[in-house]
Amino acid sequence: MFLSLRAEVEDALEGALSSLAFPTDDLGIEQPPEDVESVLASSAAFRLADEAGAPPPQVASRIAAEIDVDELTYVGAVRTQGPYLNFLPSEAYFSETLAAGTDEAYGSIDGRNESVVVEHTSANPTGPVHVGRARNPIIGDAVANLLAFAGYDVDRHYYVNDAGRQMAVFTWAYETFDEADLEDDPERDRTEYDLVRYYRKGNAYLETADESAVAEAEAEIDAIMQGLEEGDEQTYERVSEVVDQVLSGMKTCLERLPAEFDEFVKETRFMRDGSTDDVVDRLEDLDEAVYEEEAWQLELEEFGIEKNLVFLRSDGTSLYPTRDLAHHEWKFDNYDRAVTVLGEDHKLQARQLRATLDLLGNDTEQLRQVLYSYVNLPEGKMSTRRGTGVDLDDLLDEAIDRAREEVEERLDDRIRDDDLDEDDIERIAHQVGIGAVRYDIVSKQPTKAITFEWEQALDFEAQSAPYVQYVHARCCGILEEAGFDVEAGECPDVDVDAERLEAPEERALLETIARLPAVVDEAAGDLEPHQIATYTREFADRFNAFYRECPVLADGVEPDRRQARLALVAASKHTVANALSILGVAPPRSM
RNA sequence: GGGCGUGUGGCCUAGCGGAGAGGGCAGGAGGUUCCUAACCUCCUGAUCGCGGGUUCGAAUCCCGUCACGCCCGCCA
Incomplete structure (x- = not known):
């Protein structure tokens, strides 16, 4: 949905600028800071100030006045904040995001009819x-x-x-x-x-x-x-x-x-x-x-x-x-x-x-x-010929062992009564252990040198694979608790009203979900999977805030709201599962 | 010596022209009768290697400089 909104904003801005007789080569579209209540912004007014003979904030106001929001689908309002133009999402933006997110393949882009060999x-x-x-x-x-x-x-x-x-x-x-x-x-x-x-x-x-x-x-x-x-x-x-x-x-x-x-x-x-x-x-x-x-x-x-x-x-x-x-x-x-x-x-x-x-x-x-x-290694290069180095097999074994220890340690004080059996423990140990290794490597810019250290590579704390995987497990937990067979791919009905999702945490989560296709597009264009990792982290933060503030299945939640939240959880699950899958990190249904 | 890359709080890292430089770890203080606490909240901590420049605006662009890494095989 973000891609559609961006296209819409580009069109609207271009139209506004040309009708004001300003050049349209620099729309100045950028991502607003987190605490600003908009999904897209423009700083074009800065650069048009000279030509307009007016200070940037005035230019921004003139541009804003030229945009007719009623003609736009995904933009609900255009506001200025000093020299910046802020584009706020419409109700349609939220509801279409929610609907799109309930598709299991959410975030993927349709066939381009272009073949590529990755060596x-x-x-x-x-x-x-x-x-x-x-x-x-x-x-x-x-x-x-x-x-x-x-x-x-x-x-x-x-x-x-x-x-x-x-x-x-x-x-x-x-x-x-x-x-x-x-x-x-x-x-x-x-x-x-x-x-x-x-x-x-x-x-x-x-x-x-x-x-x-x-x-x-x-x-x-x-x-x-x-x-x-x-x-x-x-x-x-x-x-x-x-x-x-x-x-x-x-x-x-x-x-x-x-x-x-x-x-x-x-x-x-x-x-x-x-x-x-x-x-x-x-x-x-x-x-x-x-x-x-x-x-x-x-x-x-x-x-x-x-x-x-x-x-x-x-x-x-x-x-x-x-x-x-x-x-x-x-x-x-x-x-x-x-x-x-x-x-x-x-x-x-x-x-x-x-x-x-x-x-x-x-x-x-x-x-x-x-x-x-x-x-x-801290002591220098690894070499097959000389036999110096840590074998990947050993790293993976160690990661799985440590993950298994973690699972077993947590077994006693689990609140959730889902009876993890031996197979589950082994499954989680593999998903988390290997996921942590992959995420640690794929989340960093490839051009940065890495010095291998066990403790750092196998840190299961925040900002690691398990942190993000946990969000997926939470989504599955809620859906299962609500009676859906997650493994069979069952999903709540999408025919719900996004207007029911009015808490700031819900809105923020939907906005983040909406960005997945754009993030995929950008990362693919740049061949930079670490952008996906950065996204999963931000997504997990947003989801955890929602999880904290917005109960889905609690007794006091009205049926309509519960349905809407369930749909949001389903969209969240698809978003995080797909993002993790791109990174090659398994999304666990429980952990 | 030359070319390329990297330098962001004690440690790791995002951002790579625009809205007090975001996160995490470590350190400190809290949170579980409520969908899994591998979670959350708050606090402490940064002249974005250094010096110039371009710009209304620089961590981000340019020049110089320093440190580290990689390369400069009739190896792959």
Whole structure:
């Protein structure tokens, strides 16, 4: 409803300004502060003061006088407050919001007929997913959810780097060493924990073994890389054996979040189908291509990038960026838009990729890159190769354990008589524990660096997932108490009068509910799921105020009012459930 | 050295040209015969890193500066 109101205000303002012969390029529409009784405001009068030859408050009054509120649907009144114009919502605004909110899919935007591929995580299949990279699946999954909710046709891809030197090293190590050569047992009974030990062993060997032994190993590693480059089937199968095993373990870990993918796209695919060779040929023909120091490179100064992009090694093999170019052209062929979520350390490569795609004749407007900073430990970086870091599995386990403790602790002094059984406790522990981890990460701007600390990541207090989840549980509690089967999706009748909702807390809550579609639209446009998190927090505040002041089921509440409030609770439930779902945080029906 | 990013009360964080800079944690004081207190109310606490500038108006834009992070491989 907010979007409709905003459109209406824009039209009205534009009309008023032009009939006063003012320029209409700057409507100055903005969000009023919380304590102002309006849903939208304009500060245009400030800037028109010179032209009007009058002080801003007078200009504001003249504009206000020019707007005929009777012609507007969602605006109930226009008032000035000094230089500001305030637009107050009409009764229709509230009632239509209430009606819209009772739809289970409330907040979602109808199909845009536009497909978008969201590539995220894409961690090299070298070992267990650690917390340093955990931001990628969490942000990536939220971005994908957000775009899907905003009406895009979304596919989620994990790009598997199965053609790089790292995988050649891994394959060599896996084939060379035996269980007996490894010092430690796997940290967990899953393939990637098992196999990563070979990878670490191999890397350690290359660093410490004597020169001739290392040279021999390097020769073997080079042979693997050459085999991949030539599309040799046997080499591909050797590497695949390692890649597929490790990847399946990582997949299991990511599913816990849950972060799931429509497709795991292998890098070797673009070597085997000839598209990388094709890219190389086309790159060599570019004016920016140079052959220096026996390697083919691309000069990208015209894009403000000093560093040359090497796209063909002196031994004739391609590099990761070369294959990624073919990969991206494939995405462009199959989707209208492409979004990639990647760590800030890939920023330069991201710019090079974009610039080169441009040189190859692609429309790079289709590509958006979301960058995030790594999560570091207080003592420094996490590394799979060195085995430093906190595994995501361990973080999730710890989160669930702590959440379970919380549930059990609260069991004794629960007022509500809803008989939580063992399954409920486990369900809540999972929803809350994992929700807290995801929310903690997704609620912050991705560009800010995070230092991982257990206590902070697993804080279940206010301004966390449980705080917002609790609101959802409260909504469900009320609806169930009123006789609705929440699990079956039962919902109160929407045919109620929003005029019954006259308390300031009710009005404020409705205003907040009304903004969800606009928040979704904005967040999707900016690819910033943290805006949704900020919204859930504000929503929870508003709901809690309503909960405190406006009893729904108490004896003294008249039937009409009770019905209206039940509808408001239903709209609240859909609002918070949908917002949480975008973030990938489960909305618990009880906790 | 160069490029990019970040700097908001003791700690974490929102806001990124407009209406006393919002929240949360920690600290202090309260609240449960009433739909779940993972909640709510009140208090204490900030020259928005620092210095200039643009503007009627700057946390927000520009310049400089400092601190921290990331990058500057024929690795990915």
